[in-house]
Amino acid sequence: MYEGVVQDLIDELGRLPGVGPKSAQRIAFHLLATDPVDIGRLQDVLGKVKEGVQFCEICGNVSEQPTCRICRDERRDLTVICVVEEPKDVLAVERTREFKGRYHVLGGALDPLSGIGPEQLRMRELLKRIGAADISEIIIATDPNTEGEATATYLVRMLRDFPGLSVTRLASGLPMGGDLEFADELTLGRALSGRRAL
Numbered sequence: 001m002y003e004g005v006v007q008d009l010i011d012e013l014g015r016l017p018g019v020g021p022k023s024a025q026r027i028a029f030h031l032l033a034t035d036p037v038d039i040g041r042l043q044d045v046l047g048k049v050k051e052g053v054q055f056c057e058i059c060g061n062v063s064e065q066p067t068c069r070i071c072r073d074e075r076r077d078l079t080v081i082c083v084v085e086e087p088k089d090v091l092a093v094e095r096t097r098e099f100k101g102r103y104h105v106l107g108g109a110l111d112p113l114s115g116i117g118p119e120q121l122r123m124r125e126l127l128k129r130i131g132a133a134d135i136s137e138i139i140i141a142t143d144p145n146t147e148g149e150a151t152a153t154y155l156v157r158m159l160r161d162f163p164g165l166s167v168t169r170l171a172s173g174l175p176m177g178g179d180l181e182f183a184d185e186l187t188l189g190r191a192l193s194g195r196r197a198l
């Protein structure tokens, strides 16, 4: 334990995803040795990060307007929705250039141990979208890990009662235990075109 603000900084950094206690310490001491001008720049973006950014009213993707660029694009197929966990996964699927529909960002995956149930995710919003428009297919593109699989299973059960709606899941080939955003474009593109009905 360090004293005062140094320990506070280490604690805050340690709460970031992917930053363990050791990295938090390393970053903290790096910042302590950094030029105040560079710190000022970092402070600046951190202060603004919540200002200009909002979430798309339709899909939940990050957006600078009430609806995101993809939902505003009239050329996209309105009948197909690809369900992902996080906005970063939208980018990953977009990079494949295989998908022309729209997205639905859940805001995470089911993880009962961390207190994340269906209520904490944008499940109800998805149901509302399916009920309101003529949706023919839901592609489940949650991460290929335990939480992602649990979320996919839950979605399949939830969507079973919609007549005429086909529910598909990305084909295998994605590394198990992995994270969608780290899949290369080719693998993810293939998984998308080879998706299977559930």
Ligand SMILES: [Zn+2]
Binding pocket: 056, 057, 058, 059, 060, 061, 067, 068, 069, 070, 071, 072
């Ligand atoms: Zn959107």
